[in-house]
Amino acid sequence: MTSTTAGTVRLPAGFRASGVTAGLKASGTPDLALVVNDGPEHHAAAVFTTNRVEAAPVTWSRQVVADGRVDAVVLNSGGANACTGGQGFLDTHRTAEHVAEVLGLSAGDVVVCSTGLIGELLPMDKIVSGVDAAAAALSSEGHEDAAVAIKTTDTVHKVASHAGAGWSVSGMAKGAGMLAPALATMLVVVTTDAVVDREDLDAALGAATTVSFDRIDSDACMSTNDTVVVLASGASGVSVDRAALTEALTDVCSDLARQLIADAEGAAHDIAIEVIGAASVDDALEVGRAVARNNLFKCAIFGNDPNWGRVLAAVGTTRAAFDAAALDVSMNGVAVCRSGGVGEDRSLVDLTEREVHVLVDLHAGPEAATIWTNDLTHDYVHENSAYST
């Protein structure tokens, strides 16, 4: 039941993967990955962006996953294939067809994920030759190579794992944000050799993403391409029930989510907004998200400025149950706001460490939730002001 860190994660039994340079990225770094489930089982579940402007590969992959079977996932960086009209969908279809042809599969069992700039058609000749190269490079040792090939602005690749008794779960992720709503594009492939019921897999993935990727909110921007897909090969021969599967997927997804926040574009602080005393989990989430999305608060944290008034101003925009005269706020353990008014001296708050903890007590009930976000920095503005040019 342990999570491991980047650089040491292998594929579970029954999987092969690879990452190659197809030439999609000007940087010349790896940009096309394959993950193949060799079975004996081919169960799958997925969660996609809720953005109504969804990329062609999302539209395609929803259909692929609908029957619960996925044999392979092909992922490319260097282009999102979003807002690309009918041609974009044909290109996704052709990518899946080519993967199927090379690997002897059905195109209807191939998930396609793309990430990069919106509004540009993919160079299909490079995709096709890249798929050929990736298929030739497939290996049970290929987890790291695939994780590297799906990076865009990521400074490090992200992997995580969970070890059960005779079975395991591995995961790879790219992105600097969250799912539904989401920032930049988040792509996640989780693999397990457990023998699972397909409905359990679906339920476990939903439960895991709800408390992991859904609770990170780097900059409130929802992508057109976000995809989290889990594949189960059954190759371990070990049957795993819904509870254990949920625990394992939550472990891996939470680990990956924290890695996404830690590598968010231009961020200097990782900020946990913990909301307690809420009348409902939804209230706690609404308050946490309101604080996480407040640009003035995010700039203050960048400046190591414990400007707690901005926390209260953000809380005040929500519909959550609370009495403004009862609100308590602590920053890194200092109770700067008590009963909606001035508490301990704000100058006692030390914000020099990367991790920041903001605790909001609504005093309105027993529920709680934590949203992870980042500060708003010069580097965030810089990285995002010159992305497509």
Next chain:
Amino acid sequence: MTSTTAGTVRLPAGFRASGVTAGLKASGTPDLALVVNDGPEHHAAAVFTTNRVEAAPVTWSRQVVADGRVDAVVLNSGGANACTGGQGFLDTHRTAEHVAEVLGLSAGDVVVCSTGLIGELLPMDKIVSGVDAAAAALSSEGHEDAAVAIKTTDTVHKVASHAGAGWSVSGMAKGAGMLAPALATMLVVVTTDAVVDREDLDAALGAATTVSFDRIDSDACMSTNDTVVVLASGASGVSVDRAALTEALTDVCSDLARQLIADAEGAAHDIAIEVIGAASVDDALEVGRAVARNNLFKCAIFGNDPNWGRVLAAVGTTRAAFDAAALDVSMNGVAVCRSGGVGEDRSLVDLTEREVHVLVDLHAGPEAATIWTNDLTHDYVHENSAYST
């Protein structure tokens, strides 16, 4: 029916104003203003922040305005008196009492507005002596002095006027954002010498703010202190009906709103998000606001990068009626996205001017609305990362 620019706006008949240095701001610049209505009429209406964490002066002033009569407005920069508990409310009450005593009014007819850092008590000795000095300085020529004294991070003071036949409207504003929701604190005092019905004044102010301050959204952050108050002296002797009053107040409020956007903290571009083809005005506003609040889009504009995919990704987060395959987007006149896909070459878009026009056609109906916002810049991060320290 003309609007005028800063530096040339005088008070309507029946008003006196002043602005003095009370010593609230470390900078030593003017920080306390008075606006007094000498009548013969004393009609008033106001709109306040919808933030549930509201500052003491907002709580007080709501009560003052409830009966439709206001004799004076006292405004201070250098401290918001928000999240200051029972003592903060007592301080606001004492400020109103002192103004009333010095001017021979009832405290219940004195509106109080404060702006500055949240979570600090005001230095009441300086407020009291500042009120004394401001009362002594009251003058029918004091409009500019008052407008200067309410500045915080504003680089220029903001005034506007509207001339009717024998009557006029003048306005002053501070802030770098919007009302409900709002950024920084927006304070606005509008004065007119028209003879008006009190209900007409209330309706006209509501109509004017709905299409002016409510449609600017610099950074989506709603303040605890936002107040827009209008005072009518009747001193011109000219009766004005609701329609003419609405037109005049809309003229002045729209002028001030644009000045707020033009002076928004650290902004390098003023961006009009015009949404057309909407099924309803609410849909158009939701779409406009979603684009205006998308940090990735705002960074792109700062970088003169016509990254229209970020516009579509923002539109896709809304509940507005539209078909993603029908969306058209133009940037500064270049149709970069047609029918949800690639349109004209994005490199044709010139974003070097301060004003930027983004046109989104939802192709879902006859309604339209425009939201004004700003880009997200290094200077915004800088100014807001070191505000309270």
